[in-house]
Amino acid sequence: xxxxxxxxxxxxxxxxxxxxxxxxxxxxxxxxxxxxxxxxxxxxxxxxxxxxxxxxxxxxxxxxxxxxxxxxxxxxxxxxxxxxxxxxxxxxxxxxxxxxxxxxxxxxxxxxxxxxxxxxxxxxxxxxxxxxxxxxxxxxxxxxxxxxxxxxxxxxxxxxxxxxxxxxxxxxxxxxxxxxxxxxxxxxxxxxxxxxxxxxxxxxxxxxxxxxxxxxxxxxxxxxxxxxxxxxxxxxxxxxxxxxxxxxxxxxxxxxxxxxxxxxxxxxxxxxxxxxxxxxxxxxxxxxxxxxxxxxxxxxxxxxxxxxxxxxxxxxxxxxxxxxxxxxxxxxxxxxxxxxxxxxxxxxxxxxx
Amino acid sequence: xxxxxxxxxxxxxxxxxxxxxxxxxxxxxxxxxxxxxxxxxxxxxxxxxxxxxxxxxxxxxxxxxxxxxxxxxxxxxxxxxxxxxxxxxxxxxxxxxxxxxxxxxxxxxxxxxxxxxxxxxxxxxxxxxxxxxxxxxxxxxxxxxxxxxxxxxxxxxxxxxxxxxxxxxxxxxxxxxxxxxxxxxxxxxxxxxxxxxxxxxxxxxxxxxxxxxxxxxxxxxxxxxxxxxxxxxxxxxxxxxxxxxxxxxxxxxxxxxxxxxxxxxxxxxxxxxxxxxxxxxxxxxxxxxxxxxxxxxxxxxxxxxxxxxxxxxxxxxxxxxxxxxxxxxxxxxxxxxxxxxxxxxxxxxxxxxxxxxxxxxxxxxxxxxxxxxxxxxxxxxxxxxxxxxxxxxxxxxxxxxxxxxxxxxxxxxxxxxxxxxxxxxxxxxxxxxxxxxxxxxxxxxxxxxxxxxxxxxxxxxxxxxxxxxxxxxxxxxxxxxxxxxxxxxxxxxxxxxxxxxxxxxxxxxxxxxxxxxxxxxxxxxxxxxxxxxxxxxxxxxx
Numbered sequence: 059x060x061x062x063x064x065x066x067x068x069x070x071x072x073x074x075x076x077x078x079x080x081x082x083x084x085x086x087x088x089x090x091x092x093x094x095x096x097x098x099x100x101x102x103x104x105x106x107x108x109x110x111x112x113x114x115x116x117x118x119x120x121x122x123x124x125x126x127x128x129x130x131x132x133x134x135x136x137x138x139x140x141x142x143x144x145x146x147x148x149x150x151x152x153x154x155x156x157x158x159x160x161x162x163x164x165x166x167x168x169x170x171x172x173x174x175x176x177x178x179x180x181x182x183x184x185x186x187x188x189x190x191x192x193x194x195x196x197x198x199x200x201x202x203x204x205x206x207x208x209x210x211x212x213x214x215x216x217x218x219x220x221x222x223x224x225x226x227x228x229x230x231x232x233x234x235x236x237x238x239x240x241x242x243x244x245x246x247x248x249x250x251x252x253x254x255x256x257x258x259x260x261x262x263x264x265x266x267x268x269x270x271x272x273x274x275x276x277x278x279x280x281x282x283x284x285x286x287x288x289x290x291x292x293x294x295x296x297x298x299x300x301x302x303x304x305x306x307x308x309x310x311x312x313x314x315x316x317x318x319x320x321x322x323x324x325x326x327x328x329x330x331x332x333x334x335x336x337x338x339x340x341x342x343x344x345x346x347x348x349x350x351x352x353x354x355x356x357x358x359x360x361x362x363x364x365x366x367x368x369x370x371x372x373x374x375x376x377x378x379x380x381x382x383x384x385x386x387x388x389x390x391x392x393x394x395x396x397x398x399x400x401x402x403x404x405x406x407x408x409x410x411x
Numbered sequence: 412x413x414x415x416x417x418x419x420x421x422x423x424x425x426x427x428x429x430x431x432x433x434x435x436x437x438x439x440x441x442x443x444x445x446x447x448x449x450x451x452x453x454x455x456x457x458x459x460x461x462x463x464x465x466x467x468x469x470x471x472x473x474x475x476x477x478x479x480x481x482x483x484x485x486x487x488x489x490x491x492x493x494x495x496x497x498x499x500x501x502x503x504x505x506x507x508x509x510x511x512x513x514x515x516x517x518x519x520x521x522x523x524x525x526x527x528x529x530x531x532x533x534x535x536x537x538x539x540x541x542x543x544x545x546x547x548x549x550x551x552x553x554x555x556x557x558x559x560x561x562x563x564x565x566x567x568x569x570x571x572x573x574x575x576x577x578x579x580x581x582x583x584x585x586x587x588x589x590x591x592x593x594x595x596x597x598x599x600x601x602x603x604x605x606x607x608x609x610x611x612x613x614x615x616x617x618x619x620x621x622x623x624x625x626x627x628x629x630x631x632x633x634x635x636x637x638x639x640x641x642x643x644x645x646x647x648x649x650x651x652x653x654x655x656x657x658x659x660x661x662x663x664x665x666x667x668x669x670x671x672x673x674x675x676x677x678x679x680x681x682x683x684x685x686x687x688x689x690x691x692x693x694x695x696x697x698x699x700x701x702x703x704x705x706x707x708x709x710x711x712x713x714x715x716x717x718x719x720x721x722x723x724x725x726x727x728x729x730x731x732x733x734x735x736x737x738x739x740x741x742x743x744x745x746x747x748x749x750x751x752x753x754x755x756x757x758x759x760x761x762x763x764x765x766x767x768x769x770x771x772x773x774x775x776x777x778x779x780x781x782x783x784x785x786x787x788x789x790x791x792x793x794x795x796x797x798x799x800x801x802x803x804x805x806x807x808x809x810x811x812x813x814x815x816x817x818x819x820x821x822x823x824x825x826x827x828x829x830x831x832x833x834x835x836x837x838x839x840x841x842x843x844x845x846x847x848x849x850x851x852x853x854x855x856x857x858x859x860x861x862x863x864x865x866x867x868x869x870x871x872x873x874x875x876x877x878x879x880x881x882x883x884x885x886x887x888x889x890x891x892x893x894x895x896x897x898x899x900x901x902x903x904x905x906x907x908x909x910x911x912x913x914x915x916x917x918x919x920x921x922x923x924x925x926x927x928x929x930x931x932x933x934x935x936x937x938x939x940x941x942x943x944x945x946x947x948x949x950x951x952x953x
Contacts, residue, residue, distance in 0.1 A: 065682055067673055246676040252684050256706040319922055322891050329887055333880045342706050344624070344717040344868040346876065347615075349469060349497050354462035361455040365448055371920065372444050402462060 065190075065249055072188035073247030077240070079181035080202055084236035086174035087209075087229050093167035094225035100163055102303040148308045154220055161306075164222045168213075171229060175209045178236075182206050188247045194263045195250045197399060201239035204395075205232045207271045215275075219316075223307045227278040258338035262331060269327035270391050273363075276317035276324065277388035280381040283313040287378055314381065318370055321384055325363045332356050351402035355394035362387040441508065442515030450509040457505050461496035464488060468495060510612060517605050524598045531579040532592040535899045542899075542914035544928040548935070549942040550909040558939055560902060563911065564589060566938050567900040570931075576898060588901035593894075597919065600889025607883035611876055618872015620650040630724045630741045630862040634662040637714065637867070655869070657712045662689040662698070666721060666861040670790055679749065679790055686718055686863050703863075713869060720864030722746045723753050725773050725797060728855040731762035737852070738762075741860050744773045745817055750787040751775045755797070756819045757854075758806050765851060766806045770819045771799035771836070773859075785838075795859045797839040801828040803851055827851065894921040898931070911935065 148154050182203050186193040193199050212228045215221055250259070287310040289301055307313070335356065336346040347353060366383040369375035375383075428436065440446055465473035474494045478485040492499035539545055551557065558566065564580060567589045572578045576591035625642040629635045637659050639645060669683035684705055689698035692712060703709050709716040724741035731737040737759050744753035757769040776789035777796035785798060804824035808814060827848055830836050834848045839856040846853045895918040903910045913931060917924045935941060 070674075246674075248674055248677045248680070249671060249682050252681060252705040255683075315922070318920070322920075326884070326887055326891060329884055333884060336880070337877070338706075340873065341708060342717075343719070344708065344715060344866045345870070346873065349461050349466060351462040354458055358455045358458050361451055361458070365451045365455070368444070368448055368451065374444075375448075398462070 068190075068247055068249065069188040070247065072184050076181045076184035076188060076247065077244075079177050079184065080236060080240055083174050083178035083181055084233055084240065086170060086177060087233040087236065090167050090171045090174055091226055091229040091233055093163050093170060094222070094229055097161055097163035097167060097222070098226060098303045098306070101161065101306050105302045105305055148220075148306065149312075154306075161222065164225065167225055167229070168216065168222065171209070171225070172213065174229075174232075175206070175213060178202075178206050178209060178232075185247055189249065191250055192260050192264070194259070194267065195254050196245050197243040198239045198245040200263070200267070200395070200399075201235045201243065204267045204270060205235035205239070207267050208232055208235070208274055211268075211271050211275065224275070224278050224282070227281075228275070231274060231278075253342060256338060256342065258334060258341070262334040262338055265327050265334065266331040269324045269331055270395065272320050272324035272327065273388045273391050276320040277385055279313045279317035279320070280384045282307050283310045283317065283381050284378055284385075286310040286313065287381075310377070314376065317381075317384060321363060321366060321387075325360075325367060328356075328360055328363065332360055351398050352394065355390060355398050359387060359390045359394060362390055438515060441512050444516075447509065447512045447516060450505055450512060453505050454502075454509060457502050458496070460493050464493045464496070466494060466496065468497065506612075510609060513605055513609065517602055520598070521602055524595075524602065527598075528595060532577055532590040532897065534583070535581050535585070535588040535590050535901055536914075537585050539899055539901055539912050539914040542916050544915035544924055545912070546914070546928065546932060547903075547910055547912045550911060551940040551942050552909070554940040556940060560587065560904075560909075563902055563909075563939065567911075567935075570934055570938065571898060571900070574931075586902055586904065588899055591898045591900075592896070593898075594896060594918070597890050597893040597895040600886040600891075600893060603886030604883050604890060605886075607879045607886060610879035611883065614872040614875040614879060616872075618648075618870045618876065620648045621655075622868070622870040622872070623647045623651050623655070624869070625867045626719075627865045627867065628743050628862050629661070629663045629865060630743070631663050631665055631860040634660050635865065636660040642867075657714050657869075658693050659711045659714075660691045660694070661703075661709065661716060661865075663687075663863060664689060664700075666863050668721070668790070668861075681790070684718060684721060713871070715868050717866040717868065718863055719866045722862055722864075723751060723773055723775060723792065723795075724860045724862040725755065725795070725856060726858035726860060727757060727797075728857055729757065729759045729762065729767060729769075729852060730854075731759070731767065731852045732765065732850055733763050735763070737767070739857075741858075741862070743816075743862055747772075748787075749790065751790045752787045754817065755799075756817055757799075758808070758816070758819065760806050760808050762803075762852060765803040766824075767847075767852060768802040768804075768806055768819045768821065768824055769799045769837070769854065770802075770821075771797065773797055775859075777840075792859050795841050795856075797837065797856050799828070799837040799839070799854070800826065800830075801837060801847060801854075803827050894923060894927075895919055896921055896924060896927065911939065911941065 182193050185199070185202075189195075194203050208228060209232050212221065212224070282304075285301070286304055286307055289299065289304050290310065293299055308316075335353070339348065339353075340346040362383065366380060366387055369383055370380045465477050467474050477494075478489065481488075488494065492501070496502055536542070540547070550563070564587050568578050568580060571589060571591040574593070576593040577595070578589055578591045581588045581590055623646065625645040627635050627641060627643050635641055637656055639653055639656065664687045667683075667685045667687070668681050669685075671677045671680045671682050674680075686703040688701055688703050688709070690701050690709060690711060691698050701709060703716065703718050705718055708718070722744055723746070724743050726741045727738070728736060729738040738757065738761070742755055742757055744755035746753045751773075753773040753775075755769075755771060755773055757767075759767040759769075774785055774787040774794075774796045775791060776787050776793040777785050777798075778788040778794075779785050785796065802819070802821050802824035807820045807823055814820065826832060828834050828837050837845050837854065839845055839854065841856060841859065844853055844855040897916045897918065899912075899914050901912040903912055913935070915924055915928050915931075
């Protein structure tokens, strides 16, 4: 038994390049994160300046035309409140009315993010070619490929919606996942263990990763929704706006609706993941369902998101309550991916730890 | 009574209604959405302990181990059925209530939707402009192709019908109009999803009741015949009968493992397990050569055979003190690590004058380390060696208590060979024989074979579950991505100035309602000479 006749040999050089590019990508993502953060900080400032300018203009008008000429906007308090909730910057359809052209930092961040994603994509594909298989066979690969999916989904979504307000969350998450992969689970490129040698790995795992990426994005939206909700409540009570940068972020209702749509697709994908997993489990272990810890948590995730959909669609649980359900759902996804993979003793122990 | 009920509804708590009324109240509560939601979330929480504590259904030995290690908490957890969460009273209570709630929820919905399917779209509202998507366009009268009232209504009817709407002409006090509705499949998909879930639950139970599962270890050269006696362990469903056992047999010719020899990082890691077997579908059938692999079970007549484990089975011969062969054959050893250092136990109850017992390790590729301790250097059998201690005395097999074949009870035995004794431990290379001290017998290491561990599973519920799962997914996708919406097109005539009004209303989540409205606008513009001036009230935000 001199060589592994049944399997193509591993291209170890390509594997090393893959690891190098993964590190490079992680570094660029970190820079992207900084630029997105700068964008928010700068937005904070420019919004204050804009407010000041608008105030001046209004005063001028008031002086020249008199308060009677503008019956609809008579009281200053109401007017500035409307400004504060961000109505003038972003609509409920997530379309920006002003500011978008002046966000230089965000534009640099997006360009850099494309670069990082290209490096990242090369790293992931190099690994796949080095091993002649799908790049998701252990924890390192789940994390690095999952991060790529998050990044690509986000960039593609940018074509349709201006989601740059989520840039720091997404780039932060991707950086974290890549660091987790390279530091926490460094794994040299290798063959799949026999248990994973099945066509179902292509279907089951890829859809699971995709669904998780969608859940991650809607999680971010739900967190922002809660922040926005709290902020608006404070403003309604007449307290000062502590987070003016949140005005680049759409209103709580818009975030909620968009997150709901993503979660709907995520839920359908998760349902498919669980069914595909059951079919694979039947072929591999002789039973389609056996309450393995991973199966338990996949079930828990499914039930939590089912609860979320019901709560929102028919239960009338809108606003923060449904957001919390979605957040709990995503925390379960993270738990299932990390704690269950690493510490729980089950059939899904392919973490490579 | 009716008055009472009304009152109770208003108060929202348990009223004094008598028994029937009380049941009715329970039913209303159980089938209400908040209750269903609560039960659903309870189900998620209740499932969690099953991933924390070992489960009897998954691995009963781990449960025993846990109970040994936690003498105080263990029995309490056991009392609360924490080791059989998914068949526990509390878990069952939650999902049974949930499914009752589900039935109570979908039955009226089925009735309602069946009625809706036979009912024309709803009447045109008097004030269309109050609806979220509303447009109004004036008809230009001086064009050569200016349509008549009838034509307008007919066109609107056809256009909406073509776009998949169910349409109905209306002519009432407020004027002539067309009302339309589409997306009836949304509710059908939703109902299909929920009914399929009921199907999954029902067939899962049935499949378990009529199926069976069993384990068996097969050494190279051995044949496994599918009958009750040939299983090492067997767990039948409650309605299982032994007549259901298919009479096939599986002979293991050879078992091959491919280890990674190229990689520095993964040297010696298994890459492939292949069992070369001969299968007879029934005792009279010709044997058919097949390969059994991980992820590729043998599918024989409904019962499936899975490769779930493997190891070495050293073939040994033990002669007793009187010179007779008291044991000869392969022994299953249990691999402890990636180089197949395997634990083995030999019990020889027939040995005379004393019963004999051996325990120790098989080293597939024996090497000696710096500290003079032997270890296995490779998972393949390059230099196989047995390292054993021996005992004589009472094996304790006559006590009637079931014994683990992989554990030697040395309580009533005397040590004969061990590193600590003058005689030393037994070290046997392939083909070697060792004479035991005091003329108590001898042991020979004849040969080394591999064995495989098989899981046999028969679950008649498998296919129905697959079908119900597929239907559930289909229903889910239909219900999520089919928008249900209503459209009304109304002809208005004010002092000879005619205009077309139309409005859309979403029933349920419908992010693309506005796009549909724009589409309709385009189609209407093409069909009729309409003035461009319009009041786009619906599109204004806030």
